[in-house]
Amino acid sequence: MVQQVPTRRFVCSLDELPPGGMKLVDVGKFGVGVYNVHGALYAIVNYCSHEGAPLCLGLIGGTNESAPQSPDRMRRVRDGQIVRCPWHNWEYDVTTGQNVADPRRRVRTYQVDVSDGEVYLTA
Amino acid sequence: MTTIERVESSTGQEDEIAVTIVDTDVHPLPVSADVLMSYAPAEWVDKIWPTGNAVAPVPHFYDTPDSYKTMSLRLDAAPPNGGIAGSDPDFAAKQLLLDAGVSIATLEPMCDAHLPQAEHVLKSTYNDWLADVWLDKYNWHGRWRGSISVSAQTPEQAAREVERWAGHPYMAQVLMTPQTRGIPFGNPHFDPLYEAAARNGFPVATHLMGQTPFELIPLYPVGNPAHWHDFFASWPLLYVSHLMSLVFDGAFDRHPDLRVVFVEGGFTWAMPVMSRMDRIWEARRGDLPHVRRRPSEYVREHVRFTTQPLEDTDTVGFREYLEMMDLGDNLMFSTDYPHWSYDSPTYAINRFPAEQRERIMRGNATALYGLPATVKALPGER
């Protein structure tokens, strides 16, 4: 398999990627999704480690954690940083690439930086 | 509507590709309620669609992840030109046939109605719609196959419906709900349908039909789970119940040519169920004078299982289990496109023991449905 040497690539201006948004960058075999999570930027590969679905086409939102004292025994957390695979709805935290249920299952993450109001992905 | 460009064939030969993957569970939807209703007898329209809305999302009492947004569908399967996933035959062809590499797919619409006669008319209407749209207008490539939907409530009329479609070039099987209002599949109630299906060479497939009307909510013997998670994990026990009835109530003895396909209900349960039935039959032969053969033999001869949803367990152990089970002749690959729990062909093929792969991905379905060895290629497909 031919490995691409990671290169720092211009994605878009920060204005074009507001909080809650995602930009799909055509790089590598599957592409990479760049996310703005409340002002911080993250990137994950657009390929679910389960069956190869286009992960970044899934809904981005939060998830639920156990809260025994609340009437429904749960609370909403990690708003804006959890993507659900559009196929089996597996939850991945875009800030770490880890599957929420089983953190040993992960997807590749990439470096994103902002310079002069411009978003750059290293992939 | 997206259109897949029809390939003008001059010689015919170079347009054909080998059939390698048969998908035995795909769900088409009418593009609108009006379109569907146009196939129904006028006097039934108001009775079956009193709100005039046949294709609105139905309530999910057991709801799948984020179903308010996803409606149990793959989010990436929404047609770019609009409409709900599964309503655009050419976009489905692009995603399933072209992108995923499926050669032939069996279409299984889902519908139910509360009253027997209305349900029979509704199922017939779906058959007319399916045959006209998916099996004719959008089937220049000949790669869609269809199911003859019938009502479990009206077996005599179901038999006549089967006769109506006998000989159709693309109808491949009969389709009936497993939610049969307390009547197991082996009951003589279904004999007229099985007789017609077997005589015309149509397997009888069954697939979850939904959670409405009221009496279709499956009531589990020890009560119902609270979540889709354990509800659907337990769902195969409905198929187990029907299979045990088919065997022990003598349906396979009454209908030696009947073939039954259990869709989307798993298949790894077949191994323990076969041995359980064999042991009880050996111990209680006297109770079953009408069951002439060992139960596991009936399963091997009469029953097929579709593979989706594949279990996510370690590959080595899974393949070992399938080798032990030795049902390589009885499994048929399926995707469940465009539903969310879709299995991709590339993922699936790797899950099976090497020597079972060809049969599961192609051979068994080809033999069961009498499918060709080659099909027309789509533009860009080789």
Next chain:
Amino acid sequence: MTPIIDANVQPHFRYNAEIRRYLPDAHKLRSIPDVEQQWYQAPGGDYRQDLYGENYPGSDPETVSRHLFSQGVDYAILNPLTRGNIADYLLNSRICAAVNDWLLDRWLEPDSTNRFRGTMRVNPEDPKGAVAEIERLATHPKLVQVGVPMQSREPYGKPMFEPIWEAAAAHGLPVAVHINGGNGVDHPPTFAGHAHTYPGYAAFMPLNYFVHLATLIVEGVFGRHPRLKFVFADGGYDILTPLMWRLDTFWLSMRDQTPWVDRYPSEYLPGHVRFCSSAFDGPVDAGKMQRWMDFTGKSDLLMYGSSYPHWSTSTPGVMAEGLDGPQRDKVLWRNASELYGLAVRESAL
């Protein structure tokens, strides 16, 4: 000689009226299903033909003792049937208490061999009464588990039952689920309705345990009660592997609806679940037995149970056929010895 613990024996009353001796006066004139009543009776009788005699099969402690202990069984766990989930749940609880008192009176207290152990039956439809019965009997040294029926109109993971499991776990008592006799107000026994043949019923009925198990996991009951153990005493453990694979697979998709499930569902099995064997489980080909038992770690979960005096009564030799040495030990005595705290004879170790 390998020790043997028989984890599933059903003792019976000698005759129908016997239970009335143990009922309070307020209920002595109530109708109660007979000893042999079952919704689905096996043609020719539910019990071994050779055991029908002057009194009901399995009703004489000496006979049962001779049939089990003289054949090499070290301990037998007695799990009596009650009379079904009859509509009057308070009467049902009194029936359970009557059965428990009878068990102590006739089987456990006079037992000079000290090899019988027992199950205290409670009625899940009366959670307060069930907890009270557990508190009443929990300290009796010969009652080693709580017993509930397989039949239920709600699966055991649902919240109304949780106080019962909490009480059982607090006393270190496993909860055994076993198909009950009698005539309860039950749902049809299969997912597709009523069976028309006895084999159609008998083959399917034990498999209903899976819905109890799945709800105990998914509703978080096992998560909230680390000491709680359930014993599914009618077998059906073969189908555990395919269905747990399914439960594990969908956990990754469904976790956010039940976020208290913080591990793969199958990870709850070793700490919380045991099975008794039955005559209908296991591969027909004994050569496959070892590998079969390794899937889902079943050899750590399974305990030999004869189902004496049922027509399908099995024997240790047949049940253990095809198992390797360590698997045999686990299934024939070690798993039960650990679960019930039963010391086996040193000479056998």
